[in-house]
Structure formats: C-alpha cells, structure tokens
Amino acid sequence: MARRTVSHEDGTIYEFAPDLDGVATVDPGTRLTVETVDSLEGTVGAESDLVESVPEEVNAATGPIEVAGASPGDVLRVEIEAIRIAEDRGRVITMEGFGLLDGHEGIEAPRTRITPVEDGAIEFAGIEVPVDPVVGTIGVAPESESYTTLVPHDHGGNLDTTAMTAGNVAYFPVFQEGAMLAMGDCKAAMADGEMCGTGSEIATEIDVTVDVVETARGIDRPLVETPDAWTALASAETLEEACELANRDAVSLLAAEHGLDATDAYMLSSLVGGLEISQVVDPLVTVRNAIPKAYLSDPFGR
C-alpha cells in the first residue's frame, strides 16, 4: 500500500488542545509521510534574519491526524521509519530570554547561523556535522488543558528529544477519540539538552506508521522504544521534578515486569540504564529514564 501524505498545507496547529479537529483520518496500520516546515516557518533564510523577523506564532505541527478507533486509555504507536531533509539549509538561533546560557557573559542574542546541507552533513562555521534528524515536536490531544506547541507535557509536544528519530518507536497515551497526532519542529542535528534553544531547524518529510496498542496497562506519559531500551519521557518545570516523574514511570514498569514492590523496583532502577537529558530550555524541561530491554520485555504487559 502506498504511503499517504499529510502536509503542512493540509493543516497545522500551534496548540495541542483537547478538542482538535483532524485534517486527515487514517486507520490503524496506515503508512504516512508527514511533511513539516521548520520551526521558524521559512522566515529565517539568511544570517541577517534574526528572531525579530519571525511571526509571533511559531512551531507549527502538521496535523492533527485522527487515528480511527483510538480511544482514551489506548496507547498510540508511532513508528518513525525515516526522516528526510526537505530543504538545502537549516538555521540555529539565539534569542533573548531563551536558552541555557541566556544572559551569561559573552553570549549574544539574537544571532542566526545558517547551516547549509550537503552530502549528508550540515556545515556550522566551517565545521561539518553529520545530519542526524530529530522530530522536535510530536504529540496528541491532551486530556483537559491546552498546551502551545512550544511546551512539552504528558501529551508529548515540544519534547526535543534526540531519541525521537528514525529507527525508534514513540508511544503516547490516548486522551481523546482519534488521538489527534501532530508533529513538526524537526532538526537536522541537535545535542542532548538543546542548550542554545534550537538545533539546526529544518523542513522534513517524516515516514511513520501509526497504530493503536490495545493494552490493559496504559501509560501516563510518552515512551520511546529504541533498539536497546524502553525510555520513559517526563516534562516538568524543573529537571529535578522531571527526573522524579521519569523515574517513577521506570519504577512502575520494572515493578510490573518483575513482580517487585516499588522499593525493590526503585533500587533496580538505580542499577541499570538511567536518567538522560532531552532538553533544558523549552521552558518546561524534558528528561528520560532508559530501561535496557534486558530488564523490560514489554511495557504494555501484552
């Protein structure tokens, strides 16, 4: 079956809200190509284009895509098969009031650097960095509150997580009928932390297969499956709070898998895999707790 395309021209959102209307409806198992604009929506094409030239509303996510039959309590499975770069340059920016070292001595904002793409690498200040694309913003309609596409929360959103890449599978709790998947804000390359506030922001085509996991054991927050690990993602106001949430999710998963009480699962979580940083700038921050597959065969207890 040919892939179906959903483009930013079909529709985008700037807010993950509980009551979204889908721009496309697909059945579970559908193979999709999702076309996304860069997070600054084409407004920054040269180094003289500073963040001031950007419209107030940014970080468009393509969608929402309604997945027929996905109901609250289900888990939405999004296999990321490929991310293709769809333009000849990305851009890295700083802006005032944003970024880990904002206001530190010697750190100037605003600044724009264009990163031309050639032969599988971007160039930053004469330095070649291999293209290794990341989907920055991806999520579903939340339970009750609305979140702009600039923040991450339990529905996903601006997770800016390097694990959100080709070869991995993202899982989201379904809060609303149809799940209402949307994604965008891709980077040609990004460090864990996304310290200056951006990666190399770039338009892409993302190949995904969407599916619904029937499970008696739901999830409260996004989960990413890598070749080696199940990774619990949590976003909060501080890194400490995000670490607590991600660790609590890991503890629950380990307890269920091994029939341990919470304390033993917590002690096991202190021995294997561990906490990782996704981003520290969005301004809610995102942390993950990776559990190697050797210790977790199936988080859904199927």
Add this chain to the structure above:
Amino acid sequence: MARRTVSHEDGTIYEFAPDLDGVATVDPGTRLTVETVDSLEGTVGAESDLVESVPEEVNAATGPIEVAGASPGDVLRVEIEAIRIAEDRGRVITMEGFGLLDGHEGIEAPRTRITPVEDGAIEFAGIEVPVDPVVGTIGVAPESESYTTLVPHDHGGNLDTTAMTAGNVAYFPVFQEGAMLAMGDCKAAMADGEMCGTGSEIATEIDVTVDVVETARGIDRPLVETPDAWTALASAETLEEACELANRDAVSLLAAEHGLDATDAYMLSSLVGGLEISQVVDPLVTVRNAIPKAYLSDPFGR
C-alpha cells in the same frame, strides 16, 4: 615496572581538604593498584543490616596519593585501566532523607538488598545484572574549602559518574602541591542518576596510571576522556546550575579548539554531543557535557 599498591590500610580520608598529607608519594607515570573498601565499609553484609548499622562517618577514599611535581595550575591525569571486584557481594540501600523518590508513596527506607557476585554478574532479586564497575568517589585536594567525601565539587569527590570506569581517563585540576589523589566508593553496577542513592556498593582494586599534564590551558573542573568524547563534569546544588557550568566548560573548549566566539561555540554545543546526568542524589548533583572527539581534538591545546 611492577604496579605499586596503595591500600585503604595505608590510609583513607573522609574529607577532601586543602591541606592533606599523602600516605604515599609517587612519580608521574607510576602504575598503581588502589585498593578500596565499599562505601559502607563492610558494615552491611546481610539484608538485615540496615543503614542504621553504619557508622556516622562513611565513604572512605583510599589515599591521598601525592604525585611528585604536580603543582597548582597543572592537570592531573588518571588513566583507569581496570577495576576488579574484591568481594563476593555488593549492597544496595535506601535510607530516609536520601534518594530521588525519598518520601514517595510505596518507597520504603531503610531497606538493604544484597547483590551476590557470580560469573561477572550481580544478582538483584533474582535478576542478573552484568558487573560494570564505576569509581564513585575520586578527586584531589581542593583549592580553599573542604568537602566531605559524600559531596562532589570542582575537585571531584563523590561524582558518582558512570563514565568513571575502566578504559576512560579522568583529569582533575591540581589545586595543591602533589595533587593529593584519593578514590573509593566503587559500585559493581550503577545507573545514570543513582536514583535510590546507591549503586551496588562494593570493594575493589583499581588499576590506574597517574600522570601530570603540562598545559597552558588548565581546567576548572573534572574532565573525562572516553573512547569517543571529552566530557566536562560539573556539580552544583541544582541540575539547572550544574547544566550551566558543564555547558560553559564545553563552550570554552569548543571556542578554543575552533577559534569561535562564545556565542558560536554555544550554538555548536547545541548541535553535537550534549548534556548527560551523572547523579541526582549526593546531595550536590553532577551533570556532564559530552563533546564528541570529532569536534575536540585536545582540550589542553598541546
């Protein structure tokens, strides 16, 4: 030349202080085996031994080892060649007032779990975890303040960093004549984060070669060289502060290597490698910023 042994029986410290006296003096280039006790010093050998049975002063670090000729402004190089487990069991504990999920529902403290060692693995609640030893506490005499061996800071100390393992090389700023290296607090296995407050605490023999790096470009905090990356380590009261320090160090290193200004180096740091979590419990926390060697050939500008 045979390795020289420095044992916990030769001397241990509970405080990294500016005015330490060495228990051994070695020349740069000396190959050493450092024998360490577990962080609870043999007081927890069964699951009925709770943290209450532990003396008030714990986390002994073997040393200090005076390195002849190391002077303030130099960098001490400690190549970790091997870490051998030196007893038949480790222990994982929880204690009240300590650990990421301390006080959370279902998390009991104190609790002790013994992890027997057999055939290169520890066993936790019937689950096998491969032995992958970590040196938890390692550091030098600090500049002016004293730090118990339970906290990490710019001198090293209780860094609880999984990168502090065989095959990697640790670098410390030298603040005092002779550097005064000490180490201990090893784990048979530990997760990034050390969430419950311990790994599998265990006695070891650590093979190291100590050396002095002559450099015009010193370091402010510990640095670890892995096969693929140079990793800046920073400890602070919050994860946010530790991230800022580790990122600032990475920015300085990238700026010096590539002749970039701080802002461009910051933007580059947001594209490659990135922030990682060492531990979130000590109670000062430790974060690292990994810079792939592809972007940093030599942090010392030799």
